[in-house]
Amino acid sequence: MSQTPLLEVRHLTTIFPTETGIVKAVDGVSFHIAPEETVGIVGESGCGKSVTAESIMRLFDEKTTEYRGQIIYNGVDLLQLSEEKMRSVRGNDISIIFQDPMSSLNPVYTIGDQIAEAIMLHQKLGKSQAKRKAVQLLSLTGISDPEERLHAYPHELSGGMRQRVMIALALSCEPRLLIADEPTTALDVTIQAQILELMNELKSTLRMGIMLITHDLSVVAQMCSRVIVMYLGEVIEEADVVTLFDHPFHPYTLGLLKSVPQIEGVRKGKLYEIKGTVPQMDEVSNSCRFSPRCPFATEICRTSPPALEEASDGHRVRCWHYKEIAANGGAEHELEFEPY
Amino acid sequence: ESTGHQSSEQETEETTPVSGGTLDIAYPANPATLDPHLTTNQATRDVSRNIYEQLLTLNKNYEVVPQLAESYEISEDGKTYTFHLRQGVTFHNGKEMKAEDVVASMEKWLSTSTQGQANLQGAQFSEVDDYTVKLTLEKPSLVGSYILADTSPFPGIMPKEVIDTAGPEGVKEFIGTGPYKLEEWNTDQYVHLNKFLDYAGEETESNGLSGKKNAYLDEIYFRYVTDESTRVAGIMTGEYDVAFGIPFDNADQIEGTDGVSNYFSEGGIVTYVFNKKAGPFSDQKLRQAFNTALNYDEALTAAYSDSRFYELDSSLALTSQTDWYSDAGAEQYNVNDIEKAKQLVEESNYDGEEVVILTTRDYPEQYNLAVVAQEVLKSIGVNAKLDVYDWPTVQERRTDENNFDLFAVSFATRATIHQYPFLESSANYPGWTDSPEIDNLLGEIQAAASIEEAKPLVEQLNEKNWEYLPIIKLGNIQNLIAVRDNVKGFDDLVGPILWNVSLDE
Amino acid sequence: MNSNLSHTEEPLLRIEHLTKHFVSRSGSILRKNHVKAVEDVSFSIYKGETYGLVGESGSGKSTTGRTLLRLAEPTSGKAYFEDRDIFSLPSKALKALRKDMQMIFQDPHSSLDPKKRVGYSIAEPMMIHGQGTKKERQERVFELLERVGFTAQHANRFPYEFSGGQRQRIGIAKALALQPKLIVCDEPVSALDVSIQSQILNLLIELQSEYRLSYLFIAHDLSVVRHIADRIGVMYLGHLVEQAPTDKLFTHPLHPYTQFLLSAVPAPHPKLKKERIILQGDIPSPLHPPSGCVFHTRCPYAMEVCKQVRPVSLEISSGHSVQCHLYNDQAEGKDF
Amino acid sequence: MISDKPIKIPAGNTLRRYWTNPLLATGTILISLVTLASLLAPWITSHDPLAIDTLNRLKPPSGEHIFGTDNFGRDVYARVMYGLRVSLMVGGAVTLISGILGLLVGLLSAYYSLCDHILMRICDGLYAFPSILLAISIVAIMGPRTFNVIIALSIVYIPSIARIVRSAALVIKEKTYIEGLRAQGAGPFRIIGLHILPNVLSPLIVQASFIFAVSILTEASLSFLGAGIPAPSPSLGNLLLDGKNVIFNAWWMTVYPGTCIILMILGLNLLGDGLRDFLDPKTKARKRLKKNNISNKTGRELHESDSTFGS
Amino acid sequence: MAKYILQRVLSLIPILLVVAVVVFLLIHLTPGDPASVILGDEASPESVAELRAQLGLDLPLYQQFISWFGGVLTGDLGDSIFMDMSVTEAFFSRVQPTLSLAVLAQIIAVVIALFMGILAARKRGTLADQAVMGISLLGISVPSFLLGLFLILFFAVELQWLPVAGYRPISEGLWEHLRYLLLPAIALGAMQAALIARMTRSSLIEVLSEQYIKTARAKGLKEKIVVYKHALKNAFIPILTVIGETFGTLITGASVIETVFNIPGIGQLIINSIERRDFALIQGSILLITITYVLLNLLIDLLYGLLDPRIKLNRR
Ligand SMILES: Nc1ncnc2c1ncn2[C@@H]1O[C@H](COP(=O)(O)OP(=O)(O)OP(=O)(O)O)[C@@H](O)[C@H]1O
Ligand SMILES: Nc1ncnc2c1ncn2[C@@H]1O[C@H](COP(=O)(O)OP(=O)(O)OP(=O)(O)O)[C@@H](O)[C@H]1O
Numbered sequence A: 001m002s003q004t005p006l007l008e009v010r011h012l013t014t015i016f017p018t019e020t021g022i023v024k025a026v027d028g029v030s031f032h033i034a035p036e037e038t039v040g041i042v043g044e045s046g047c048g049k050s051v052t053a054e055s056i057m058r059l060f061d062e063k064t065t066e067y068r069g070q071i072i073y074n075g076v077d078l079l080q081l082s083e084e085k086m087r088s089v090r091g092n093d094i095s096i097i098f099q100d101p102m103s104s105l106n107p108v109y110t111i112g113d114q115i116a117e118a119i120m121l122h123q124k125l126g127k128s129q130a131k132r133k134a135v136q137l138l139s140l141t142g143i144s145d146p147e148e149r150l151h152a153y154p155h156e157l158s159g160g161m162r163q164r165v166m167i168a169l170a171l172s173c174e175p176r177l178l179i180a181d182e183p184t185t186a187l188d189v190t191i192q193a194q195i196l197e198l199m200n201e202l203k204s205t206l207r208m209g210i211m212l213i214t215h216d217l218s219v220v221a222q223m224c225s226r227v228i229v230m231y232l233g234e235v236i237e238e239a240d241v242v243t244l245f246d247h248p249f250h251p252y253t254l255g256l257l258k259s260v261p262q263i264e265g266v267r268k269g270k271l272y273e274i275k276g277t278v279p280q281m282d283e284v285s286n287s288c289r290f291s292p293r294c295p296f297a298t299e300i301c302r303t304s305p306p307a308l309e310e311a312s313d314g315h316r317v318r319c320w321h322y323k324e325i326a327a328n329g330g331a332e333h334e335l336e337f338e339p340y
Numbered sequence B: 001e002s003t004g005h006q007s008s009e010q011e012t013e014e015t016t017p018v019s020g021g022t023l024d025i026a027y028p029a030n031p032a033t034l035d036p037h038l039t040t041n042q043a044t045r046d047v048s049r050n051i052y053e054q055l056l057t058l059n060k061n062y063e064v065v066p067q068l069a070e071s072y073e074i075s076e077d078g079k080t081y082t083f084h085l086r087q088g089v090t091f092h093n094g095k096e097m098k099a100e101d102v103v104a105s106m107e108k109w110l111s112t113s114t115q116g117q118a119n120l121q122g123a124q125f126s127e128v129d130d131y132t133v134k135l136t137l138e139k140p141s142l143v144g145s146y147i148l149a150d151t152s153p154f155p156g157i158m159p160k161e162v163i164d165t166a167g168p169e170g171v172k173e174f175i176g177t178g179p180y181k182l183e184e185w186n187t188d189q190y191v192h193l194n195k196f197l198d199y200a201g202e203e204t205e206s207n208g209l210s211g212k213k214n215a216y217l218d219e220i221y222f223r224y225v226t227d228e229s230t231r232v233a234g235i236m237t238g239e240y241d242v243a244f245g246i247p248f249d250n251a252d253q254i255e256g257t258d259g260v261s262n263y264f265s266e267g268g269i270v271t272y273v274f275n276k277k278a279g280p281f282s283d284q285k286l287r288q289a290f291n292t293a294l295n296y297d298e299a300l301t302a303a304y305s306d307s308r309f310y311e312l313d314s315s316l317a318l319t320s321q322t323d324w325y326s327d328a329g330a331e332q333y334n335v336n337d338i339e340k341a342k343q344l345v346e347e348s349n350y351d352g353e354e355v356v357i358l359t360t361r362d363y364p365e366q367y368n369l370a371v372v373a374q375e376v377l378k379s380i381g382v383n384a385k386l387d388v389y390d391w392p393t394v395q396e397r398r399t400d401e402n403n404f405d406l407f408a409v410s411f412a413t414r415a416t417i418h419q420y421p422f423l424e425s426s427a428n429y430p431g432w433t434d435s436p437e438i439d440n441l442l443g444e445i446q447a448a449a450s451i452e453e454a455k456p457l458v459e460q461l462n463e464k465n466w467e468y469l470p471i472i473k474l475g476n477i478q479n480l481i482a483v484r485d486n487v488k489g490f491d492d493l494v495g496p497i498l499w500n501v502s503l504d505e
Numbered sequence C: 001m002n003s004n005l006s007h008t009e010e011p012l013l014r015i016e017h018l019t020k021h022f023v024s025r026s027g028s029i030l031r032k033n034h035v036k037a038v039e040d041v042s043f044s045i046y047k048g049e050t051y052g053l054v055g056e057s058g059s060g061k062s063t064t065g066r067t068l069l070r071l072a073e074p075t076s077g078k079a080y081f082e083d084r085d086i087f088s089l090p091s092k093a094l095k096a097l098r099k100d101m102q103m104i105f106q107d108p109h110s111s112l113d114p115k116k117r118v119g120y121s122i123a124e125p126m127m128i129h130g131q132g133t134k135k136e137r138q139e140r141v142f143e144l145l146e147r148v149g150f151t152a153q154h155a156n157r158f159p160y161e162f163s164g165g166q167r168q169r170i171g172i173a174k175a176l177a178l179q180p181k182l183i184v185c186d187e188p189v190s191a192l193d194v195s196i197q198s199q200i201l202n203l204l205i206e207l208q209s210e211y212r213l214s215y216l217f218i219a220h221d222l223s224v225v226r227h228i229a230d231r232i233g234v235m236y237l238g239h240l241v242e243q244a245p246t247d248k249l250f251t252h253p254l255h256p257y258t259q260f261l262l263s264a265v266p267a268p269h270p271k272l273k274k275e276r277i278i279l280q281g282d283i284p285s286p287l288h289p290p291s292g293c294v295f296h297t298r299c300p301y302a303m304e305v306c307k308q309v310r311p312v313s314l315e316i317s318s319g320h321s322v323q324c325h326l327y328n329d330q331a332e333g334k335d336f
Numbered sequence D: 001m002i003s004d005k006p007i008k009i010p011a012g013n014t015l016r017r018y019w020t021n022p023l024l025a026t027g028t029i030l031i032s033l034v035t036l037a038s039l040l041a042p043w044i045t046s047h048d049p050l051a052i053d054t055l056n057r058l059k060p061p062s063g064e065h066i067f068g069t070d071n072f073g074r075d076v077y078a079r080v081m082y083g084l085r086v087s088l089m090v091g092g093a094v095t096l097i098s099g100i101l102g103l104l105v106g107l108l109s110a111y112y113s114l115c116d117h118i119l120m121r122i123c124d125g126l127y128a129f130p131s132i133l134l135a136i137s138i139v140a141i142m143g144p145r146t147f148n149v150i151i152a153l154s155i156v157y158i159p160s161i162a163r164i165v166r167s168a169a170l171v172i173k174e175k176t177y178i179e180g181l182r183a184q185g186a187g188p189f190r191i192i193g194l195h196i197l198p199n200v201l202s203p204l205i206v207q208a209s210f211i212f213a214v215s216i217l218t219e220a221s222l223s224f225l226g227a228g229i230p231a232p233s234p235s236l237g238n239l240l241l242d243g244k245n246v247i248f249n250a251w252w253m254t255v256y257p258g259t260c261i262i263l264m265i266l267g268l269n270l271l272g273d274g275l276r277d278f279l280d281p282k283t284k285a286r287k288r289l290k291k292n293n294i295s296n297k298t299g300r301e302l303h304e305s306d307s308t309f310g311s
Numbered sequence E: 001m002a003k004y005i006l007q008r009v010l011s012l013i014p015i016l017l018v019v020a021v022v023v024f025l026l027i028h029l030t031p032g033d034p035a036s037v038i039l040g041d042e043a044s045p046e047s048v049a050e051l052r053a054q055l056g057l058d059l060p061l062y063q064q065f066i067s068w069f070g071g072v073l074t075g076d077l078g079d080s081i082f083m084d085m086s087v088t089e090a091f092f093s094r095v096q097p098t099l100s101l102a103v104l105a106q107i108i109a110v111v112i113a114l115f116m117g118i119l120a121a122r123k124r125g126t127l128a129d130q131a132v133m134g135i136s137l138l139g140i141s142v143p144s145f146l147l148g149l150f151l152i153l154f155f156a157v158e159l160q161w162l163p164v165a166g167y168r169p170i171s172e173g174l175w176e177h178l179r180y181l182l183l184p185a186i187a188l189g190a191m192q193a194a195l196i197a198r199m200t201r202s203s204l205i206e207v208l209s210e211q212y213i214k215t216a217r218a219k220g221l222k223e224k225i226v227v228y229k230h231a232l233k234n235a236f237i238p239i240l241t242v243i244g245e246t247f248g249t250l251i252t253g254a255s256v257i258e259t260v261f262n263i264p265g266i267g268q269l270i271i272n273s274i275e276r277r278d279f280a281l282i283q284g285s286i287l288l289i290t291i292t293y294v295l296l297n298l299l300i301d302l303l304y305g306l307l308d309p310r311i312k313l314n315r316r
């Protein structure tokens, strides 16, 4: 790592108490994001991607939620900050964009009000100045006639527009880190392309780090420099994007890559299937969490959980058998690409 | 015994009454009309007696005395009455009262008054001169003058032009000659009366409804408060000066509150009325069975809470009405013998049909008596049920003989027995008394030359009443009125007398 | 799949000039607005074939499917299943037709009655059509459950006891109950995780070859459609703008919209950083569709004629047709 | 995103879930106690609730009359117990009748838009109609029978049930499985009766428990205005009314029936609230989460929510 | 918008027709008539029958209906038999107390309920929450006439802070007006307050779990602003619905409360009119109440539109 990371998450564990026991939605997750870097987080639904993101912002009700570990930003541990200090970080240093642009904007206020609110709060600007800034932000995100759009309510805009507004809102205070939690899942392909393009542009103009959460591997392939794969609350593999696509070590990553139908190349008769479904946490408490579905699983996988090991420089994996898989399985995993 | 007595000792130190002030009265029911000719409603009577006056009225011994008439004579044959009107009596509208007003008023009253039609057959009023009015009858009537002094519907005298514009629901303007005039009537809220400054009353001493009317008060408000608890609470806190219709169970509460006292007024008689036209009680034996089984004390306690509020008495008239009083037939009164009653049921034609007791919760006493009746009937093996309706429904339902067998009701005191509607068959009062003997007796009394001559007939009537049992007279009752101690001179005769009331400041 | 069907036989389903306008009462009772959800769409599906329908949200894909099943009444147009005229069938014949056409829905959570055991849900189509005795139906339910990868015991469970992918499999079993010839699959995998999606796709493909089923496969994920469909129709704002065999469509997309659509799909590998052309703007409202070619508002090649004249469908090569003025000459020359 | 894992809920769990819900448990216990007390009234007290004994009227609570006596000397305890019975009967009957008719109206108007226009207009009219007038009139026309009071109150509550059912049914009607059934050729009877009906039962039950409570209160108000259960039947409303007139000197006539009515309605409301939580799939999801540690969707689904409480 | 309002107002016609027929039949099939009420208990059946005839009550029902409804269509609701004024006048002479009472009750209810509901929602699961919910349950459990009586006993009789009963119009001074209305408004508002508090709580809880609340928090806003600015406005729609619905039950409530506190309002007017069978007045008042109710709902629907820009006014 040449640069000092912008954000460093160390052994983050987020615990929700419920009436019958605790839920560790995120369990000992560590990773870091450098300035101007896009890190992708992928994984199946419910594996803890969003909880990780929201834990960084400390958005859960702290009366009931417990955070463990450290989130180092700018040399301080966010988890140790007072609520008031944390508020000045939120939206100012770190911003977040959620998956569903409709439900993420307050339906009863105009978008101008909602953007200006954050600006007024963090930059101590007056209302008219804040509005002016909002106009700039909107035009930055490529919205045509932003002055007019300022007075629009969220429901009057299309999904793509709303997501642009969300981005404008997130960028309002020029954050150092942007967390994008499935920012394009709810959008159509053509709109998705617009939004991803926009985020890429903004990353370089505003020089911020991006944490991009998605379940779409193609999006990761196009956007990220490093990828973290999560499964059931844990990081199971981390690598730079090319390594991950070319030499995935973890059987789950492998399966994931193989089970996606290809947009290019030869159409294959049958898709690869990861057998079974995501198990319940207590079923796998003393084993590798992927073992019930893993074609490579052996006795050891079912009796003790593997640790996250550094397989090569910057490539970490949580698997007992990754070396064997790297030796033969990895080779078998070849994708033929015909350049378009 | 006087008709009313105030239980506090305030009467001992009599001071000269202060003029002025406003009397706030909490009254349970809004009058349907203020036209006194139309209705027997007490709510109407209690207000309009302050506004209107009659030719004749009653003193506190229920004797007939002149009021707007200076004097009157009855001809030898008893068929002609001549009234000499007082001169200089003005209506509230400033006009002087003349014979034409009296004739118009009396004619209108006659056309609606059941009593007038029944007892003053073929009555004809005519103007002799401006201040003399003549009444001619087809038949002489011993009770004629009493009827003319009737308290409700009472023949209040009003200007002719007001009568000319009256509709079926009565007159539209309420103008009389009384000590108070109507300022404002806000239906369901209040009737506001004002002192009539040009009042020309009698100068004789006040006596019952007759004599001098002082009108000390500037204003009187009858405020209509339907909820008993609210009236009680209001009189206790001084919101009102007088509260009518206090539940008997609250008497001690009132007595125990500083600044308020109970006032008992003559409340008339309370009765069970049988349906004699149809159903089980058309059988006299079954009526007697019920009467024999009835524990009068128990019934009256249930309705009137304790013996302070009622008086056991078999006579149709009050003890104070010496002319009409008779305890004949009292051996049938309060027998309270279940065994004998059961035997009477045996003897009757009763074979298990359901007896319907019609009642309402609008009048708790009626309701309580109905509940008692049901229990009594059960105890002698008669199957009974309560039909509880709101009051107007009861009124309508009881006009159909198939709807009920029994109801309990009280009647305001009347100057003569004839004025009670339940005796005469021609009155058609619900229950439909149909006893030729009673009708005859009533007729004979009417035709009698004098009270003395009528006396034995009255005895016979009472006797007959207890045998035939058109109704059961349970006893005489008291009304409970709560009066603040700063209210002086409150009196009552078949309704409150307010014109001698004054307020201490 | 991917078999080079020679369409010599009669199509199983033939749709001609299907149009569906919804009446939208927004505004007032006095003026009705028409949502032009489907406009003059024609295509055919052959036996054993999968026809893919792609397009952006709101482009009328589901409406096409629903109208075919008479879940919505068409505004105009004709549709023939075998030789039955779907849109003019009397209710009895319609019921019979429904045995042959079934549907699989997108949302596995709301496509099963939560209060009914899944065995009942699967048996219900047979009950509706009075097929079999109770015993026979039960047998059939077990058979179907096993076919989609469950055991007979699962029949007694309630939907909430299943995950999304499992529910989707139950939905498939339910659709198979009456042994249909055509299944309309309305985005059957869009709601599923990647690792589950492949299970369902594989199952659908297996079933197709087993029973010689035909699918109308509606999806917005191009890679999925490419994987499963033999021919693909591309819809834009109610219009079927391009139609071609799968490989031809992906290698030689003709309509500018199709080209943009393909270009918008991110490449599946980081080394393939392709030069993407981004389509600007949003899909216009179907309440007030643009005049002429519906795509001209977003089309960089738009000409004057595009604003005025609605392009007709041109067959550029065998089985490949497009609605675009750019190809007017080529169609005449037929030399593509 | 839908998690793809089977969720198993053991059968016995439902019962446990029921009793571990504090609202539901308290409500059930309260209502059971009250019902039991009223059913066992003849065995608990030897007094006849109608037997009058005017010589012992308005006696404060004593060993003989543990709740004292009323203005007829009747035993207040016996009257309260029988009153509970009458009130429960009225509440139950009103709930049943308005529940069934409201359900019918709601389902029909949700399914057929013509019905919707007609029935909902009528419901609007009924809704604006003062219930008191309806009750007084019906009782006056048809006689002061308990049954007629029940009819009157039932009519009053039909619209509120119908609205709840209608809006729930409209949601169900849009569910894909209903569309699926239509695609398979299912007729309206099957769809409404076998699929929509079972799915609107939970909001119906919740609303019904509320109606149950409210109808008991309304009966009391009707008694107060003179159109309730015909006396001397001791409904709680009648008892309160009797007590109100002597509130200054016989507190026991108000306090005991008052406490009973409050307890009963409290119980019913708790039951209603509890049932809502119990029947709400969202809370099911929460419980599921507890069992499985990991659950579906986002955190927002996990939040308990109570749906409309409409009255 | 104007069209929408017109449409809603037009929908009044069928409702009014339904209500008119029902109320007319109900009233006229109910035993009891104004004639015997006027003439009193002891009047003879003959004179009652005569007065009936004079009042036109002996005509066949359909004739009475036609002549009455004909008048209604021309805006004439007839005349009150007992009040010596037209039904419209009589009704409007009583509107003010009920309006004041209802508005005050509603204000008290809303203020208390919002306070309690917000508290409970924010402190969900704590003692405060349970206390609030407990109190609101009690509020739904006490019959209003009993509550009214207790209020009188305590505040008027015992403490003598407020008058027992009665009504003073605003013209006699605002303070006097409010002094007389305070207790009845509390008694009337208690039930509403309980219902609204519960709705506030659940609605707010629901809204607080929405994604846009997370967005607001992620901006770094203070919790107070999040709750009061972002959540409350969204949570208000179901609350408004409850407020609207409770208005519907208000007339029955007002009948009871106005009787207990002796307030000359519409509720009392109707009860009294029923008691004395003032046919035209009952019929007219109910029609007017229905209109008020429908208009109120229209107002509430318009308010929805103000609160939530998504709601276009063309539902139904
Ligand atoms: N507030 C909470 N209380 C309890 N459990 C929670 C809470 N929020 C999330 N969870 C649980 O934590 C786990 C991880 O959820 P998370 O939302 O992070 O998944 P995800 O990876 O973002 O999935 P998706 O792709 O569906 O968004 C899930 O099982 C979820 O049910
Ligand atoms: N019942 C309806 N009433 C009015 N308009 C409708 C109705 N159903 C669909 N529409 C409209 O018709 C158009 C086409 O809708 P349709 O559902 O067919 O699109 P789609 O291509 O399936 O989109 P998606 O990918 O979002 O499912 C849309 O604009 C939609 O709003």
Ligand SMILES: [Mg+2]
Binding pocket: A049, A050, A051, A181, A182, D298
């Ligand atoms: Mg997520």
Ligand SMILES: [Mg+2]
Binding pocket: C061, C062, C063, C186
């Ligand atoms: Mg669709």
